[in-house]
Amino acid sequence: MRSKQASRLLEQVREQKPLVHNITNTVVANFTANGLLAMGASPVMANAEQEADEMAKQADALVLNLGTLNDAQIEAMAKAGRAANEKGIPVVLDPVGAGATIYRTNAAHKLLNELKITLVRGNAAEISAIAGLDSDIRGVDASRGEYNVESIAVYAAKNVQASAIAVTGERDAVADKHDVYTIYNGNSMLSKVTGTGCLASSVIAAFLSVSDKLTEGAASALGYYGIAAQKASAYTNGQGPGTFQIQLLNALYRIDEIDFKQQLHIEREIVNRGGALHE
Amino acid sequence: MRSKQASRLLEQVREQKPLVHNITNTVVANFTANGLLAMGASPVMANAEQEADEMAKQADALVLNLGTLNDAQIEAMAKAGRAANEKGIPVVLDPVGAGATIYRTNAAHKLLNELKITLVRGNAAEISAIAGLDSDIRGVDASRGEYNVESIAVYAAKNVQASAIAVTGERDAVADKHDVYTIYNGNSMLSKVTGTGCLASSVIAAFLSVSDKLTEGAASALGYYGIAAQKASAYTNGQGPGTFQIQLLNALYRIDEIDFKQQLHIEREIVNRGGALHE
Amino acid sequence: MRSKQASRLLEQVREQKPLVHNITNTVVANFTANGLLAMGASPVMANAEQEADEMAKQADALVLNLGTLNDAQIEAMAKAGRAANEKGIPVVLDPVGAGATIYRTNAAHKLLNELKITLVRGNAAEISAIAGLDSDIRGVDASRGEYNVESIAVYAAKNVQASAIAVTGERDAVADKHDVYTIYNGNSMLSKVTGTGCLASSVIAAFLSVSDKLTEGAASALGYYGIAAQKASAYTNGQGPGTFQIQLLNALYRIDEIDFKQQLHIEREIVNRGGALHE
Numbered sequence: 001m002r003s004k005q006a007s008r009l010l011e012q013v014r015e016q017k018p019l020v021h022n023i024t025n026t027v028v029a030n031f032t033a034n035g036l037l038a039m040g041a042s043p044v045m046a047n048a049e050q051e052a053d054e055m056a057k058q059a060d061a062l063v064l065n066l067g068t069l070n071d072a073q074i075e076a077m078a079k080a081g082r083a084a085n086e087k088g089i090p091v092v093l094d095p096v097g098a099g100a101t102i103y104r105t106n107a108a109h110k111l112l113n114e115l116k117i118t119l120v121r122g123n124a125a126e127i128s129a130i131a132g133l134d135s136d137i138r139g140v141d142a143s144r145g146e147y148n149v150e151s152i153a154v155y156a157a158k159n160v161q162a163s164a165i166a167v168t169g170e171r172d173a174v175a176d177k178h179d180v181y182t183i184y185n186g187n188s189m190l191s192k193v194t195g196t197g198c199l200a201s202s203v204i205a206a207f208l209s210v211s212d213k214l215t216e217g218a219a220s221a222l223g224y225y226g227i228a229a230q231k232a233s234a235y236t237n238g239q240g241p242g243t244f245q246i247q248l249l250n251a252l253y254r255i256d257e258i259d260f261k262q263q264l265h266i267e268r269e270i271v272n273r274g275g276a277l278h279e
Numbered sequence: 280m281r282s283k284q285a286s287r288l289l290e291q292v293r294e295q296k297p298l299v300h301n302i303t304n305t306v307v308a309n310f311t312a313n314g315l316l317a318m319g320a321s322p323v324m325a326n327a328e329q330e331a332d333e334m335a336k337q338a339d340a341l342v343l344n345l346g347t348l349n350d351a352q353i354e355a356m357a358k359a360g361r362a363a364n365e366k367g368i369p370v371v372l373d374p375v376g377a378g379a380t381i382y383r384t385n386a387a388h389k390l391l392n393e394l395k396i397t398l399v400r401g402n403a404a405e406i407s408a409i410a411g412l413d414s415d416i417r418g419v420d421a422s423r424g425e426y427n428v429e430s431i432a433v434y435a436a437k438n439v440q441a442s443a444i445a446v447t448g449e450r451d452a453v454a455d456k457h458d459v460y461t462i463y464n465g466n467s468m469l470s471k472v473t474g475t476g477c478l479a480s481s482v483i484a485a486f487l488s489v490s491d492k493l494t495e496g497a498a499s500a501l502g503y504y505g506i507a508a509q510k511a512s513a514y515t516n517g518q519g520p521g522t523f524q525i526q527l528l529n530a531l532y533r534i535d536e537i538d539f540k541q542q543l544h545i546e547r548e549i550v551n552r553g554g555a556l557h558e
Numbered sequence: 559m560r561s562k563q564a565s566r567l568l569e570q571v572r573e574q575k576p577l578v579h580n581i582t583n584t585v586v587a588n589f590t591a592n593g594l595l596a597m598g599a600s601p602v603m604a605n606a607e608q609e610a611d612e613m614a615k616q617a618d619a620l621v622l623n624l625g626t627l628n629d630a631q632i633e634a635m636a637k638a639g640r641a642a643n644e645k646g647i648p649v650v651l652d653p654v655g656a657g658a659t660i661y662r663t664n665a666a667h668k669l670l671n672e673l674k675i676t677l678v679r680g681n682a683a684e685i686s687a688i689a690g691l692d693s694d695i696r697g698v699d700a701s702r703g704e705y706n707v708e709s710i711a712v713y714a715a716k717n718v719q720a721s722a723i724a725v726t727g728e729r730d731a732v733a734d735k736h737d738v739y740t741i742y743n744g745n746s747m748l749s750k751v752t753g754t755g756c757l758a759s760s761v762i763a764a765f766l767s768v769s770d771k772l773t774e775g776a777a778s779a780l781g782y783y784g785i786a787a788q789k790a791s792a793y794t795n796g797q798g799p800g801t802f803q804i805q806l807l808n809a810l811y812r813i814d815e816i817d818f819k820q821q822l823h824i825e826r827e828i829v830n831r832g833g834a835l836h837e
Contacts, residue, residue: 027587027603029306029347033473044376044475045306048349051380058379068587070606070630097602100616101609165521192590192811194601203539235518239793240808241596250519253471308585308626312752317799322752323655324585327628330659337658351628514797529798532750 001181001268006220007260012210014040018196020205021084022049023077025067025096028195031245035199038252039224041206049268052076053083061089061205065198066104067096074107081115090118090208093162098122107271112161118208119218121166121201131156133164146216149173150180154271164214166222168200177271181219184265185226187233192241193248200225201218203252215223219266220266228261244251280460280546283491285499285513286539288486297339299481300363302326302356304346304375307474310524314478316317317531318503320485331355332362340484343390345371353386360394369397371414372441373480377401378408390439397487398497400445401430401479410435410444428452429459433550443493445501453498456550460498463544464505466512467539471520472527479504482531493518497544498523505532506542559739559825560716564778565818567765572598576618577765578760581605583625583654586753589803593757596810597782599764601816610634611641619647619763620703622669623756624662632665639673648676648766651720652759656680657687676722676766677732679759682710685725685815689714707740712829722772724780726758729803732777735829739777742823745783745791750799751806758783761810777824785821786810 019042022032029045036043046055051073056062062084064077084091095108108130111117122129124147128134133155149167153175156165164176170184190196204221211217231254232247284380298321301311302311308324316323328351335341341363343356363370374387387409390396399406407413412434428446432454435444443455451462468476483500490496510533511526563633577600580590594601604613607630614620620642642649653666666688669675678685682796686692691713705723711733712725722734732743748754762779769775789812790805809827 005501015788025603026584029283030309030473030588033306034520034524035475039615044379045304045347047347047374048382050350051348051382055378068603068605069609071608076474097604100602101604103606103609103612192595194588194595219493240591240811242804242807242811245592245807246521246525246804249521249524253519253521305584309588309752312585313799313803316750316752323658324583324626325655326626327745329629330627330661333661357809394726524802525804528800528803532800534799 001216001219001266003260003264005155005216006223006264007257009207009211009217009220010224013188013206016210017042018122018206018209019058020045020061020063020082020202020209021046021056021059022063022202023052023073023195024063024065026068028198031195032199032202034249035252036206037200038249039203039206046156047073047076049076049079052080056080057087058083059089060209062091063094063202063205065094065096065201066092066098066107067198069104069107074110074160077111085116090205091115092201092205093117093120095122095126095130096196096198098126107131112188115163118214119164119166119204120160120162121204123197124149124167124169127152127156127167131159147189150182152216156225166204166218168197168222171179172222172226174215175224175271176215179215180269180271181215182267183222183226185223185230185263187229189233189236189241189244190229193245218243223264223266224255227259228255230263231255231259280495280545282539282543284495284541285502286536288294289503290492290501291489295489296321297485298323299337299340299342299484300329300338300359301342301344301481302352302359303342303477304557306346307477308418310474311478313528314531315481315485317528317533318485326352326355328355328358331359335359335362336366338363338368339370339488341372342349342371342373342481342484344375344476344480345377345386346375348386353389356390357393360390364395369484370394371480372396372399373477374399374401374405374409375477377405381493384408387397396441397493398443398445398483399439399441399525400447400483402476403446403448404427406431406435406446410438427454427501429461435457437497440464441556443497445497446485447476447501451501451505453494453501455494458494458547459550460494460547462501462505463496464502464509464542466508468512468515468520468523469508472524487493501547502543503534506538507534510534559774559777559824561818561822564781564822565776565815567744567769567775568782570768571764574768575600576764577602578619578621578763579604579614579617579638580621580623580760581610581631581638582621582623582731582756585625586756589753590760592755592807593810594760596762596807597761597764605631607637610638614638614641615645617642617647618767620649621652621760621763622649622658623654623759624653624665625746625756627662627665632668634671635669639669642723643674648763650759650763651675651678653678653680653684653688654756654758656684663687666684670719676772677722677728677762678718678726679724679762681755682707682725685710685723686712697774705764708740712738714806722776724762724818726780727756730780730784731782732831734773735792737773738805738827738829739773740825741777741780743781743788743821745787747791747794747799748787751803763836781822781824782813785817786813788821789813789817
């Protein structure tokens, strides 16, 4: 993929400051809001059933994150999602810990059934769980294995009621029924900071709010996020995950066109009719 | 204003370590507690209806923040507020997102009606919303416009059931029916970190707990906070909002009398009978 | 105590990546998760009653933290605790603010009565409160006095229904009915960052999940945590509590065998029959 389109999307986010409404978990809410601010978007966190739809109607994108779930929050998500669908803004679902407990898996399916979800982002184990693939889930953390993220994304894009799927990990993949993008940008320190996956979902939502191409927009967002992780790792210089977390926010803020040009590494393949990857 | 009084209030906070009870949103709770600790106050976060009043009775100041509202929290705020009023400690209301949804605006009005609020702090859009001024609110973020913060504060001080009003933004203003203070200290990076407004409200509450002059105490608090932002920006040296957030906590901790002397910039005007500013 | 055993426990945590299930408060959830990740454990935060037991059954240790309590959370804690007891994994109770409100004290006693608690960690005032010792509690912050942490730990180990007690402060003490360990590692900046006590409880839980000796395991955890605080203070170099918070995460990540060898300072005494310390 050419870096120009991806960096143009970031520019648009910074110019338009899209309002990204997050109904998310209490662990990552602060980090997510700061990440969105750092990239140039406008975060709003509003969980109450009483205002979820009114807030979503003002937003440019909606993120539903199942991290610290409860019944009231599922209801708020459904209401906000319906409002977002009516308005036609992108809705990103982050099924944190799907597969780890029945409660979470059911909540994910309920939202996928009731709403028009634009994109689901999760790790390999979470996406496998909601797509009905065998998986080995432990807590909300995927067991560290070697996953073929592209195959999981393609399979899920065929079998999950969402327009596109993003699977993140050592490599990331974004697929719909036609294309699959592999994103090679990223850094292993992302796994040492809580909420980096959740923030990736919100970064995708911000990009989708200014993009008219779904998978390309999402892949660009993950490329940007991966470059930020690479820069953050360089700034961190081995000090540790505390510093990396702070430098990730700095990098999201500072990345420019030249960084995209020098570092973006995304490849695209076409999905054949059977759902497998084209050789 | 003379810097000596303002810096004396900070000293008193550091000596007396006032207990500031915050019923606040899940996004900023950690940052608020750390900011209060850094300045030398003692934070306590306790949201449950079952203990809100008992906790407020032990506190030296109470902060009610509408950031991530729900019905149980409104009830806890009302209970804590009544206990605080009985005890006679300052109660600061932060109407996050007032005007953005009916639910938030109504909650703000309910608390203003039922409680004796010492001071309301918000951005120009939020204060305009609760004062019934025309405003342009989008999410919980004020549209960035050129506001006359002094006029909004003066208008709200006449029309909102609270003893004083603080409007924060590029400049800050604190008004009651008699005086209006303009605070010129501050830094634009404050708008790149979530919860900096919420923390300002809690810093005001800490100052009010040791001050016997309301508007002067609140203006001193915002002067201190603005100086901290200026120092944090200098320490940050362009690295980005991640670093700024950390340096703001450091600056709140390190500011001393000399910083006040060199940097405090607050001016006071008298409000005339019609509510307009005296020329 | 010899540093080798303590550093071996940290190695085991890093190798086995125990899943530590935290039902904790919204103020410290992010910091706790990041601290556990930094040390090499796997955090999971799941508060809902509907999944608390299912999640606890997958965990290697459970932490129940009363920081921002409500009725639903107490119920979730009881469910998770029963599941943890059935599975036989360590359950650490952190009675934040016990003694400060009746609601918190009652919740602590309810959990102590209904569950088999492996260890309770609190500051001197909190542990005194649940053990029925006179105490001077103000908010959730212990009044700063000179405490004999060893005596409080020994008294509580006799009088509280838990297998062991940890009292943290300037010095830390860990006791059961037979032994009491004093941990001399630590740094005063810990009191300037919110959630450092809560994180200590989760670090203990991680160590207990890989240790077959209760008090020795807990003392090792606090020694490790104290060394991390000392290193963080050195890295911070007087910049302030913002930087210290970040450097504490870095230190948890970077500490190795040599740090234990050079800095661990733990002493053990035998408790005599009357419950007093052996001379």
